[in-house]
Amino acid sequence: xxxxxxxVHEIVKEPGESSAQTHYSADVLPITDDLRSxxxxxAKRFGASRLTxxxxxxxxxxxxxxxxxxxxxxxxxDQGFLEYTRQVxxxxxTVIQGKSGAKGGYLLLCAYDDAEGHRxxxxxxxxxxxxxxxxxxEGFAIEPVVHLDTDNLAMACRIDVGRYxxxxxxxxxxTHRSENEVSAYFSDWIGxxxxxxxxxx
Numbered sequence: 104x105x106x107x108x109x110x111v112h113e114i115v116k117e118p119g120e121s122s123a124q125t126h127y128s129a130d131v132l133p134i135t136d137d138l139r140s141x142x143x144x145x146a147k148r149f150g151a152s153r154l155t156x157x158x159x160x161x162x163x164x165x166x167x168x169x170x171x172x173x174x175x176x177x178x179x180x181d182q183g184f185l186e187y188t189r190q191v192x193x194x195x196x197t198v199i200q201g202k203s204g205a206k207g208g209y210l211l212l213c214a215y216d217d218a219e220g221h222r223x224x225x226x227x228x229x230x231x232x233x234x235x236x237x238x239x240x241e242g243f244a245i246e247p248v249v250h251l252d253t254d255n256l257a258m259a260c261r262i263d264v265g266r267y268x269x270x271x272x273x274x275x276x277x278t279h280r281s282e283n284e285v286s287a288y289f290s291d292w293i294g295x296x297x298x299x300x301x302x303x304x
Contacts, residue, residue: 104146106139108184109213112192116199116207123207125196127189131181141253142213145226149259149278156273160296166194168294171223175264179214188212191292198292205288208257214264221264227257227289258289 109132116123132138159168174187192210199205208229215222231252236243259278266274275295 104139104143105216106134106142107179107214107216108181109134109138109142109211110185110188112188112210112212114192114196114199114207114210116205118204118206121201121203123196123199123205125192127192128185131185142211142215142224144253145211145228145256145259146215146217146222146224146261148253148256149224149226149261149276152256152259153279154276155279155290155295157275157277157290157295158273159267159275160294165294167191167292170194171262175268184212184214195292198288202288206257209251219263220266223262223264225260225262225293227259228252229257231255260289260293260295 110128110130111132112128113126114123115126159165159171161168170187170190174183177183188210192212195210199207206229208227211224211226211228213224213226215224229252230249233248233250234245235248237246256278261276263274263276266272275293277290277293277295
């Protein structure tokens, strides 16, 4: 995998609350072996998920498709990627305001090349609690540890940029969720339409 850009923004919102707050990164993440390994794991987990195939709804007022088009048509740069991600994540904060069942998390957005071509990934991740052994004077004790849950993608989307440029077929893939308010807001935010389950292809 050739990872070219990656950034994380956080939306803070708990179920039952109507307000949300976004914490933006000031810059893109430096490309390191650890970051590349994380994105590769997320992409592999995504590929093993049940997926819904779609394309953008490009009707007026759909912000994500508009900003993605501006980003793809512009010169590839850290600043361009930063501005694009801040705009679309800010829009997600607006989308989930008032949706009491919606929950926030970390939005990891990345651009990379793999064997299939140029991709753009959007992964909504959350923390989970694990356990470790901690050595004591008497032996060992179990301690809780909060860490990033990379085994369970809360929600995610992958865009095949090559097919998007050619307007060829369904170039969006989203993790499949039942149609309810809690999950539908993600596909609404992305601006997906003409969805088709991967099991129907």
